[in-house]
Each structure stands twice: as structure tokens, then as C-alpha cells.
Amino acid sequence: MSTSISSFVGKPDIRVLVIKLRHHGDMLLMSPVLETLRAQWPQATIDVLLYEETREMLSALPSINHIYGIDRKWKKLGTRQHLTKEWQLLKQLRKQHYDLVLNLADQWRSALVTRFTGAPVRIGFGFNKRKGHIWSCCHTQLASVSGHQKMHTVEQNLSIFAPFAIPTVSDVKMAWPPTAWQAVENKLKALNVSAPYIIIQPTSRWFFKCWSEEKMAQTICELQQQGFPIILTSGPDEKERAMIAEIQANCPVEGVYSLAGELTLQQLAALIDHAKLFIGVDSVPMHMAAALHTPCIALFGPSKLQFWRPWQATGEVIWAGDYGPLPDPDAIDTHTSERYLDAIPAEAVINAARKYL
Incomplete structure (x- = not known):
């Protein structure tokens, strides 16, 4: 030193x-x-x-x-x-x-x-x-x-x-101000939704990290029978919103709601912090859920799990590599339309989610 x-x-x-x-x-x-x-x-x-x-x-x-x-x-x-x-x-x-x-x-x-x-x-x-x-x-x-x-x-x-030889704090922290939850509460009241609810974030800015709309809709239909409102979220990008719209079109009209593209990151954090369960792909909201200790079902494809798995999370990681071959993460064309997560069966996600409901 x-x-x-x-x-x-x-x-x-x-x-x-x-x-x-x-x-x-x-x-x-x-x-x-x-x-x-x-x-x-x-x-x-x-x-x-x-x-x-x-x-x-x-x-x-x-x-x-x-x-x-x-x-x-x-x-x-x-x-x-x-x-x-x-x-x-x-x-x-x-x-x-x-x-x-x-x-x-x-x-x-x-x-x-x-x-x-x-x-x-x-x-x-x-x-x-x-x-x-x-x-x-x-x-x-x-x-x-x-x-x-x-x-x-x-x-x-x-x-x-390492050069300091001091103890480190390994907890990931996500904080949000009271105004963020106030804004979220207003949106939930407008939808006539109250906690406890399930949040599902099916999208990523990289679509090769996403599951199919059909399997996500199937999962939502099954979980809706548990009696919890289900809230769909996404980023503001039009492609992400279109994906949410397609999923929602294949779900029951009652009990499934969308806040896709409507929330700031801190408002999304507040929403996740009050959720019963978070289901999502390898994305920022997944890391938020882990940091906020909200039970989390994380769907992974050809990402480097060692680097990017949810840190200190309550919940489960479901990896497509357990159900079929995946390409090397370093060889991925990030602009591909390939859905590598499609190897994951809907039943695996449904069964994992039910453990936390």
C-alpha cells in the first residue's frame, strides 16, 4: 500500500x-x-x-x-x-x-x-x-x-x-424520492389498481434478450388466475410499446394493465418497490428489483450470467441455456431479431412465479 x-x-x-x-x-x-x-x-x-x-x-x-x-x-x-x-x-x-x-x-x-x-x-x-x-x-x-x-x-x-485493503459493502442500492411514489400512486388510482400487484417487464432495448409475446401472454393469463393485478412496463421506445400492446391484446381485458413508456426510472423503481413480484428479462428493471429486494423471476438468454445475473436477489434466474443451445455472448449481433429466450417454456416461468405468490 x-x-x-x-x-x-x-x-x-x-x-x-x-x-x-x-x-x-x-x-x-x-x-x-x-x-x-x-x-x-x-x-x-x-x-x-x-x-x-x-x-x-x-x-x-x-x-x-x-x-x-x-x-x-x-x-x-x-x-x-x-x-x-x-x-x-x-x-x-x-x-x-x-x-x-x-x-x-x-x-x-x-x-x-x-x-x-x-x-x-x-x-x-x-x-x-x-x-x-x-x-x-x-x-x-x-x-x-x-x-x-x-x-x-x-x-x-x-x-x-484492493490497494486500500479496506472492508467493502456489497449491497446494491436503488433509491427513489417520495415524489416518485406519489406520481405512481396517481397513475395506479387512475387505473383503479392497488397493491399487491405483479410487475412484468417483457422488453429490453435489445430484442435478442426478449421472450416471445405469445409465451409472455400465456404466462400472464395463467398468473392472472392468482388474483393479483398485473402491470406491464417498458421503456418509451415505440418498438417496446408495440411489443407490450401485442402481449396485452392476447391477455384478458380485466386485470392486466399497461404503464409502458409512462414512467421515469425513479417512478419505475417506486412501482417495483411496492410490488408482490417482478418478472422480467435481463434489463435495468430486473437489476432494480434485485436491489429493492422485490421477489424477482429473471429470464436470461445469451448474456454473461457470471457478470449480469441479479445481485443478491430474492427469486430465481431462468436461463435459456438450460433448455437449448445458445450462441457465445461475444458473438451476438445485437441488432438481430432472433429471440434466444424462446427455448424457455412458459411452464418454467409460471411455476417459478407461483412460488412467490
């Missing part, structure tokens, strides 16, 4: 920046890093740099002091204004005089931001694809990734603390 790192242990008021530039689910799964920092340094200032569109995943967490966002829409402003926005952000971060920067990202941009902060301790990962002088110079120390292929994403993120 270097002298500069060891000097932080026991120091109450350090200033920390955590950088993660990835998708929504990735942001949720890095929350244990923030909880570990807060547990070790209760009085620390903990800031986060992320992509602006993922802000809702973390913005309600009490462990964070401030969130800085890189808006990928800046590119549409033209080169000059785009560079101006980037420069303003860099200057803003440098003014914070961070003691420590934890760079969880693998982009060159994240490394350059890390270096520009001027923090005396800057820790990143020694990614195999980033072997070289520039990456090393942007950080004062690199944490090993030698065990990452056998780790869940949560564990990969937490391994950034």
Missing part, C-alpha cells in the same frame, strides 16, 4: 470523485462502491461523474454529494460549443481539489479526466486493452483485473479498493 493511500485511512473529510461512463444498469451496479466509500469515510465529499442520461439511477442516493454529467447530446451543438462544454466540465472538476479519484471506466476520456483533476491519488483498472504509458500516467495506481472474468460486475467494481 502506498503512503498516499494509507494516509486516507482514518481521515474523515476527504474529497472523492468516482467516474463511471456506462449504461443505466452499470450505474446501479456500481452503487456498492459509493456505499463502501461512505462507510469508510462518513464525512467525505463523494461526487460522481457519469453520462447525463443515467443520472436517475443514482441521484436519490444519500451517499452522493454531487453528480456531474457528460451530456452526449453536446455533440449536436457543433464542434466549438461541444468543446466549450467539455472544457467547462474539466475546469469545474479541477476546482474541487479532489484527494482521490476512482476511475471505474475503461474509456480514454475517463483516464484523461482523471489526470486533469490533479488529485494526488488516482486509481483505475489495469485493463488488458489499456496497456501503455499514457493510461498508466493518467493514474497513480492501477488495480488488477486478473480475476474479473470470474467475478460479477459488482465484485469487479469493488476490486478498485
Whole structure:
């Protein structure tokens, strides 16, 4: 352990920046890093740099002091204004005089931001694809990734603390403000729905992760006989909404409701938090359900289960690979219309769900 790192242990008021530039689910799964920092340094200032569109995943967490966002829409402003926005952000971060920067990202941009902060301790990962002088110079120390292929994403993120040799907090946290539940309550009242209810999220922005509409409708029809209202959710994309409409058209008129595309991420979290059961594919809402300890039936296809299975979840993972051959996850064409989850029989999902109703 270097002298500069060891000097932080026991120091109450350090200033920390955590950088993660990835998708929504990735942001949720890095929350244990923030909880570990807060547990070790209760009085620390903990800031986060992320992509602006993922802000809702973390913005309600009490462990964070401030969130800085890189808006990928800046590119549409033209080169000059785009560079101006980037420069303003860099200057803003440098003014914070961070003691420590934890760079969880693998982009060159994240490394350059890390270096520009001027923090005396800057820790990143020694990614195999980033072997070289520039990456090393942007950080004062690199944490090993030698065990990452056998780790869940949560564990990969937490391994950034290896140089500190401190205990880590592995719980994934999803928080939502009271206003989120108030908005959801109003929508539920309009539908004349009250808890307990079942949430089903059949969609993902990548359709190769989805189950067939027919099997999902069959599952809903069976579970509706349990007497719980069933609420269908999805993202706002028109293809996702069309998928929900097709599923709903093959379900009973009574007892099945849609809030597809109508909820913010924090409103969706509030809805999931009050649910009896969540059923969904490998997607952000599935990770939310796991974090919120809502019983969860997760349907997986050719995703890397070791990395992306629901973390510390109550419920079951149903993997299509147990029912038929799947392609290598690294060889998937993400734009394919192939439904790899179709190998999963409806009975497997129905029987698993009934255990939690």
C-alpha cells in the first residue's frame, strides 16, 4: 500500500470523485462502491461523474454529494460549443481539489479526466486493452483485473479498493424520492389498481434478450388466475410499446394493465418497490428489483450470467441455456431479431412465479 493511500485511512473529510461512463444498469451496479466509500469515510465529499442520461439511477442516493454529467447530446451543438462544454466540465472538476479519484471506466476520456483533476491519488483498472504509458500516467495506481472474468460486475467494481485493503459493502442500492411514489400512486388510482400487484417487464432495448409475446401472454393469463393485478412496463421506445400492446391484446381485458413508456426510472423503481413480484428479462428493471429486494423471476438468454445475473436477489434466474443451445455472448449481433429466450417454456416461468405468490 502506498503512503498516499494509507494516509486516507482514518481521515474523515476527504474529497472523492468516482467516474463511471456506462449504461443505466452499470450505474446501479456500481452503487456498492459509493456505499463502501461512505462507510469508510462518513464525512467525505463523494461526487460522481457519469453520462447525463443515467443520472436517475443514482441521484436519490444519500451517499452522493454531487453528480456531474457528460451530456452526449453536446455533440449536436457543433464542434466549438461541444468543446466549450467539455472544457467547462474539466475546469469545474479541477476546482474541487479532489484527494482521490476512482476511475471505474475503461474509456480514454475517463483516464484523461482523471489526470486533469490533479488529485494526488488516482486509481483505475489495469485493463488488458489499456496497456501503455499514457493510461498508466493518467493514474497513480492501477488495480488488477486478473480475476474479473470470474467475478460479477459488482465484485469487479469493488476490486478498485484492493490497494486500500479496506472492508467493502456489497449491497446494491436503488433509491427513489417520495415524489416518485406519489406520481405512481396517481397513475395506479387512475387505473383503479392497488397493491399487491405483479410487475412484468417483457422488453429490453435489445430484442435478442426478449421472450416471445405469445409465451409472455400465456404466462400472464395463467398468473392472472392468482388474483393479483398485473402491470406491464417498458421503456418509451415505440418498438417496446408495440411489443407490450401485442402481449396485452392476447391477455384478458380485466386485470392486466399497461404503464409502458409512462414512467421515469425513479417512478419505475417506486412501482417495483411496492410490488408482490417482478418478472422480467435481463434489463435495468430486473437489476432494480434485485436491489429493492422485490421477489424477482429473471429470464436470461445469451448474456454473461457470471457478470449480469441479479445481485443478491430474492427469486430465481431462468436461463435459456438450460433448455437449448445458445450462441457465445461475444458473438451476438445485437441488432438481430432472433429471440434466444424462446427455448424457455412458459411452464418454467409460471411455476417459478407461483412460488412467490
